Amino acid sequence: MKPILQHLVEMTGHRDHLRLEVSVLSTLQKLSGIKAVRALELFTDKGVAHVRPRTWVEEGQLVSTDSEAAADPRRELLEQYAELCECVKNQGDSALAHRPGRHTLWLPVWMHEKVSTCLEVTQSRPFSAHKLEVIKGVFLVYQNYQNLLDYSERDALTGLFNRKTFDEQFSRNAASGLSSSRPQGAEALVNEEVTTDSEPAQNWLAVVDIDHFKLVNDRFGHLYGDEVLILIANILRSSFRSHDRIFRFGGEEFVVLLRNITLARAHKVFNRFRETVQEYDFPQVGRVTVSLGFVGTSRGSPVEILGQADQALYYAKEHGRNQVCFYEDLVAAGHLATKVANDDVELF
Numbered sequence: 001m002k003p004i005l006q007h008l009v010e011m012t013g014h015r016d017h018l019r020l021e022v023s024v025l026s027t028l029q030k031l032s033g034i035k036a037v038r039a040l041e042l043f044t045d046k047g048v049a050h051v052r053p054r055t056w057v058e059e060g061q062l063v064s065t066d067s068e069a070a071a072d073p074r075r076e077l078l079e080q081y082a083e084l085c086e087c088v089k090n091q092g093d094s095a096l097a098h099r100p101g102r103h104t105l106w107l108p109v110w111m112h113e114k115v116s117t118c119l120e121v122t123q124s125r126p127f128s129a130h131k132l133e134v135i136k137g138v139f140l141v142y143q144n145y146q147n148l149l150d151y152s153e154r155d156a157l158t159g160l161f162n163r164k165t166f167d168e169q170f171s172r173n174a175a176s177g178l179s180s181s182r183p184q185g186a187e188a189l190v191n192e193e194v195t196t197d198s199e200p201a202q203n204w205l206a207v208v209d210i211d212h213f214k215l216v217n218d219r220f221g222h223l224y225g226d227e228v229l230i231l232i233a234n235i236l237r238s239s240f241r242s243h244d245r246i247f248r249f250g251g252e253e254f255v256v257l258l259r260n261i262t263l264a265r266a267h268k269v270f271n272r273f274r275e276t277v278q279e280y281d282f283p284q285v286g287r288v289t290v291s292l293g294f295v296g297t298s299r300g301s302p303v304e305i306l307g308q309a310d311q312a313l314y315y316a317k318e319h320g321r322n323q324v325c326f327y328e329d330l331v332a333a334g335h336l337a338t339k340v341a342n343d344d345v346e347l348f
């Protein structure tokens with residue numbers, strides 16, 4: 001076995017949450033006497049706390065899923081994990097369960113007083129004090145590193161993912177034909193997207209821009225402008241599912257990556273978000289609206305996809321604002337010309 005320090009070095013070499021998760025589990029799995037390791041995802045569905053395995057060992061290999069948690073058939077109620085449930089309620093840092101021949105340790109990963117991930121380590125004998133100390137040491141390095149990674153990926157004002165994260169995730173995933181961050185190399189990833197509609201589901205990229213935001217700053221000052229940005233970020237967070245991705249792209253511009261839904265639903269979801277903003281009473285400022293342009297992500301390079309969503313957004317801006325425009329509709333109607341790809345342009 002490699003010295004534990006070597007594992008820690010490898011673990012902290014990752015710049016991706018899921019790979020880091022796989023790496024910490026692989027480190028823990030190699031400790032003597034460990035029977036099983038898993039990373040559990042904790043989430044609420046209709047107000048009820050659930051848990052589902054996100055990374056686990058299958059035929060000796062660590063595999064992960066990035067499917068939507070709420071639709072995962074492996075999901076269970078958190079209350080079925082009595083000790084873990086109690087620990088989460090008390091914001092505890094670990095929980096132990098002893099069953100005949102099966103001793104389980106849970107280590108919730110706390111971030112900003114919230115927990116969405118928990119490591120689970122199982123062995124047949126009770127954990128010795130020394131073993132617990134080693135596991136918790138590895139876990140703390142992992143948790144600190146997860147927090148650092150998270151901090152570097154986010155925009156300080158809104159807490160959304162920043163432009164750098166978009167560039168890294170979107171260009172990488174588009175290059176590999178995939179749609180979200182996932183580990184590569186020896187570890188496999190189980191992809192279990194399902195759709196019940198007859199129309200094919202796919203991924204969509206939208207660029208969202210606040211209308212006349214300069215006026216908000218000019219009339220009410222930058223502090224109120226900042227508050228509008230924070231509140232719109234909150235509306236964005238509550239308008240999309242947990243496995244969609246939202247980025248603050250620049251000043252008053254946001255990007256949404258909507259995963260695995262039909263065109264009709266994408267229209268619906270984007271318009272619902274636009275209407276929520278339109279109806280929101282922003283303190284002091286009153287009413288604010290947003291424009292949105294979107295396009296499918298299955299064709300074209302990241303630069304082209306982003307450019308097309310931008311073209312649709314600017315069409316929305318030039319034709320009345322406070323609306324959602326779909327790039328392909330605009331092209332089909334002759335409102336936009338498709339741009340010839342310019343491979344020399346490198347935005348990422």
Ligand SMILES: Nc1nc2c(ncn2[C@@H]2O[C@H](COP(=O)(O)OP(=O)(O)OP(=O)(O)O)[C@@H](O)[C@H]2O)c(=O)[nH]1
Nearest residue numbers: 209210211212213214215217222225226251252317
């Ligand atoms: N308060 C605040 N304002 C910002 C921030 N980043 C960019 N802005 C402002 O956002 C405004 C963007 O204005 P414009 O690009 O002219 O567009 P607009 O007024 O929104 O008009 P349209 O997009 O055409 O509807 C500028 O006034 C920027 O100063 C920020 O972090 N906080």
